[in-house]
Amino acid sequence: MPSQRLSVVVTRRLPERVEARLSELFDVTLGPEDRPMTREELVEAVRHADVLVPNLRDVIDQSLLSQAGEQLRLIANYGAGVDHIDVATARQRGILVCNTPDVVTEDTADMTIALILALLRRVPEGLAMMQADEWTGWSPNSMLGSRITGKRIGILGMGRIGQAVARRARAFGMQVHYHNRRRLREETESELSARYWESLDQMVARMDVISVNCPHTPSTFHLLNARRLKLLKPEAVIVNTSRGDVIDENALTRMLRAGEIAGAGLDVFRYGRDANPRLRELKNVVLLPHMASATIEGRIEMGEKVLINIKTFADGHRPPDLVLPAMI
Incomplete structure (x- = not known):
C-alpha cells in the first residue's frame, strides 16, 4: 500500500x-x-x-x-x-x-417482537384513539387483542437475527418454528426449542405469526408470493424487518384489505421508502421507517x-x- x-x-x-x-x-x-x-x-x-x-x-x-x-x-x-x-x-x-x-442482530430482533406485540395487542389503534381524544372509558369488549403466549411463530430465515427472534419469542411463551435454507444443528434446535419445516408452504399454513428474517437474494425474491400468502390463516399476522423484496407487497396489500390476513408489521418495503399508499389506510397494519436497527x-x-x-x-x-x- x-x-x-x-x-x-x-x-x-x-x-x-x-x-x-x-x-x-x-x-x-x-x-x-x-x-x-x-x-x-x-x-x-x-x-x-x-x-x-x-x-x-x-x-x-x-x-x-x-x-x-x-x-x-x-x-x-x-x-x-x-x-x-x-x-x-x-x-x-x-x-x-x-x-x-x-x-444489528439484537436491535432488529427487539423491533421484530415490538411489531408482533403492536399487532396482536392493537397498540397503534389504542395510541391513535388516545391522541384523537376518542376514548370513552374502559369496557369489557373494548380494544380486544390477542394473547402472545402460546402463539406459533414461523421464522423465515434462521440466521443470527432469526435465532435472536426465536430466543425472545420463547421468553414470551411462543412456540418456535422455522424454515431455513439449511437445517440448524440439533443442539441449536434444542436450545431454541425450535421445530424445522422443510416445506415453507406447510409451515406458513399453520402459523399464527410469520417473521421474515432472511436476506434478499435472487432465491428469496417474492418468496412470500401471492400463492404462498394465501396459505396463511385469516387470523395470522406477518412481520418483516428484513427486506421488502421478500414479500409480494401488492398481493399482501390486497389480502390485508380483504381481511384474508389479520395484520402486518412492516419496517421495510418493496420500493425503499415508498410504501404502498393503500397500506397507510389500514388499521391492521403497522408501518415503520426502516428503524429496526436504529x-x-x-x-x-x-x-x-x-x-x-x-x-x-x-x-x-x-x-x-x-x-x-x-x-x-
Whole structure:
C-alpha cells in the first residue's frame, strides 16, 4: 500500500464519533448534507477514491463499477446487507467488499417482537384513539387483542437475527418454528426449542405469526408470493424487518384489505421508502421507517467495524468482514 493516507469517500453522514476517527486516520470526504448521493456524485466518488463507504441506499451496480478508477480497491459497506452491491463484479475488478455483520442482530430482533406485540395487542389503534381524544372509558369488549403466549411463530430465515427472534419469542411463551435454507444443528434446535419445516408452504399454513428474517437474494425474491400468502390463516399476522423484496407487497396489500390476513408489521418495503399508499389506510397494519436497527449503540458499532475493515486493509491485511460472492 502507498505511504500516503487513503482517500475515503463516505456517501452519508455517520455518527460524529465515527466521522472524527475516520478523519484522523484517512483523507476523508464527507457530504456537506445528510442526504443520499446522486448517481453523478457516486460516479465521481468511485473515479477518485481508494475506499468507498456506501450504505443500503446506494446502488453499487455493474454500470457504476465499470466507471471506477484503478485506485478503488475497497468498498467498506456501512451495514450488514450487501444486496445493493454487485459483489461479483467488484471482485472481478479487484475490489474487495466488506460489511458490518453481527451489529444489528439484537436491535432488529427487539423491533421484530415490538411489531408482533403492536399487532396482536392493537397498540397503534389504542395510541391513535388516545391522541384523537376518542376514548370513552374502559369496557369489557373494548380494544380486544390477542394473547402472545402460546402463539406459533414461523421464522423465515434462521440466521443470527432469526435465532435472536426465536430466543425472545420463547421468553414470551411462543412456540418456535422455522424454515431455513439449511437445517440448524440439533443442539441449536434444542436450545431454541425450535421445530424445522422443510416445506415453507406447510409451515406458513399453520402459523399464527410469520417473521421474515432472511436476506434478499435472487432465491428469496417474492418468496412470500401471492400463492404462498394465501396459505396463511385469516387470523395470522406477518412481520418483516428484513427486506421488502421478500414479500409480494401488492398481493399482501390486497389480502390485508380483504381481511384474508389479520395484520402486518412492516419496517421495510418493496420500493425503499415508498410504501404502498393503500397500506397507510389500514388499521391492521403497522408501518415503520426502516428503524429496526436504529439505535445509537448499533450505529456507532457499525462505524467502528467500518474503521477496522479500512484500517486492516490499509495495513496490507485482509479485512475481517470480507464478503465473497459465494456467501450471498
